[in-house]
Amino acid sequence: MAERVKVAVVGLGFGAEFVPLYQRHPDSECYAICQRNEESLNKTGGQFGVTRRYTRFEDLLEIDEIDAIHIVTPITEHAPMSILSLKAGKHTACTVPMGVTKKECIEICEARREADRVYMMMETAVYTREFLYAKELVDSGALGKIQFLRGSHQQNMSLPGWPDYWYGFPPMHYATHAVSPLLAISGKLVDSVVCFGSGKIRDEYVKRYGSPFAVETALLKLRDSDLACEVTRSLFDTIRQYRESFDVYGTKRSFEWEQLAGDGAVVYSGFEDSERVEVPDFGHLLPKEIAPYTIRGVYDEEHEHTSFVQGAGHGGSHPHLVHEFVRAIVENRESTADAAKAANWTMAGICAHESAMNGGTRIKIPVP
Numbered sequence: 333m334a335e336r337v338k339v340a341v342v343g344l345g346f347g348a349e350f351v352p353l354y355q356r357h358p359d360s361e362c363y364a365i366c367q368r369n370e371e372s373l374n375k376t377g378g379q380f381g382v383t384r385r386y387t388r389f390e391d392l393l394e395i396d397e398i399d400a401i402h403i404v405t406p407i408t409e410h411a412p413m414s415i416l417s418l419k420a421g422k423h424t425a426c427t428v429p430m431g432v433t434k435k436e437c438i439e440i441c442e443a444r445r446e447a448d449r450v451y452m453m454m455e456t457a458v459y460t461r462e463f464l465y466a467k468e469l470v471d472s473g474a475l476g477k478i479q480f481l482r483g484s485h486q487q488n489m490s491l492p493g494w495p496d497y498w499y500g501f502p503p504m505h506y507a508t509h510a511v512s513p514l515l516a517i518s519g520k521l522v523d524s525v526v527c528f529g530s531g532k533i534r535d536e537y538v539k540r541y542g543s544p545f546a547v548e549t550a551l552l553k554l555r556d557s558d559l560a561c562e563v564t565r566s567l568f569d570t571i572r573q574y575r576e577s578f579d580v581y582g583t584k585r586s587f588e589w590e591q592l593a594g595d596g597a598v599v600y601s602g603f604e605d606s607e608r609v610e611v612p613d614f615g616h617l618l619p620k621e622i623a624p625y626t627i628r629g630v631y632d633e634e635h636e637h638t639s640f641v642q643g644a645g646h647g648g649s650h651p652h653l654v655h656e657f658v659r660a661i662v663e664n665r666e667s668t669a670d671a672a673k674a675a676n677w678t679m680a681g682i683c684a685h686e687s688a689m690n691g692g693t694r695i696k697i698p699v700p
């Protein structure tokens with residue numbers, strides 16, 4: 333592709349984080365932006381100097397110049413928009429999760445195959461500096477053989493102020509931040525899952541989704557592997573500092589996520605030696621124009637924008653995600669979080685919730 337990839341970003345809450353990255357990446361441009369509220373749309377357009385502004389997602393599908401659409405809208409919109417985007421022949425990136433049902437995930441895989449376009453689930457957890465550090469330990473052989481992995485995503489959304497659709501959301505329906513690092517580090521997919529629900533959230537939250545559990549905790553059996561992993565999720569009425577974590581245990585070394593934010597991760601080695609490590613940034617893997625965005629809180633003078641507005645918690649992952657999506661398009665290859673992987677990562681959580689609702693029965697993950 334001689335020209336820069338023309339990307340439209342849809343949904344400009346969290347989505348606004350990605351606009352300056354597409355603008356600065358040497359192989360892309362932010363061609364258009366879209367969100368329903370015109371006033372907010374114009375505000376973001378003005379902030380970043382994007383002149384093509386749309387309030388209707390469907391209008392983007394008609395524009396031939398647009399090569400790719402990055403969807404950052406509320407969860408229930410992810411699958412319908414991804415399918416429409418692929419069917420319109422657009423390369424498609426979507427924030428997590430891929431969808432909210434097994435059927436949606438499978439339909440996106442089919443739409444991607446038919447469209448023969450790049451699909452990428454923009455999973456921040458597989459591009460954090462901690463993930464890249466642990467992956468390096470595994471790939472270099474420093475960790476030895478992986479024996480076990482554990483992931484968690486604990487958040488307390490019981491406070492007012494979140495969009496209404498969140499309250500009562502089944503924790504495992506948004507499990508990809510806890511599941512994906514385990515699978516991306518081991519290079520495996522989930523075969524089957526058993527999950528138990530624990531505790532109970534307040535009645536007013538239970539009503540919307542009929543999901544009563546405060547915590548859902550799952551065991552994933554990996555396909556073609558001797559590994560099993562453990563995943564814990566909580567969303568309401570359970571107290572814990574925010575955490576999206578993973579631990580990897582190996583025969584030579586083990587990596588454990590920090591206990592409190594800012595403590596630093598721990599690497600275990602020798603017999604029972606332990607060392608707190610300062611995990612580095614991985615900007616050197618990126619074009620120089622976007623490499624500074626791996627560091628927290630970069631102030632962009634031209635656009636009067638600080639990149640940590642929503643990105644600080646995501647471990648410097650945003651520029652890596654943009655780079656991978658754009659390069660997959662330019663190199664005409666699958667992305668690292670392609671449809672088949674994204675479907676497995678997402679359906680592991682959907683099936684885990686199904687298992688919990690059925691008292692812990694073992695559920696096989698469909699192969700799309």
Ligand SMILES: NC(=O)c1ccc[n+]([C@@H]2O[C@H](COP(=O)([O-])OP(=O)(O)OC[C@H]3O[C@@H](n4cnc5c(N)ncnc54)[C@H](O)[C@@H]3O)[C@@H](O)[C@H]2O)c1
Nearest residue numbers: 343344345346347367368369389404405406407427456495
């Ligand atoms: N670490 C991560 O990967 C991460 C972090 C934050 C949010 N997210 C995901 O990003 C998504 C958006 O989160 P948010 O906090 O910005 O939500 P939000 O509700 O604040 O913003 C949603 C945006 O989508 C727009 N939108 C909604 N429906 C639309 C439609 N039909 N057409 C065009 N635009 C539409 C809204 O105008 C708004 O700009 C969520 O699905 C969330 O799960 C992921």
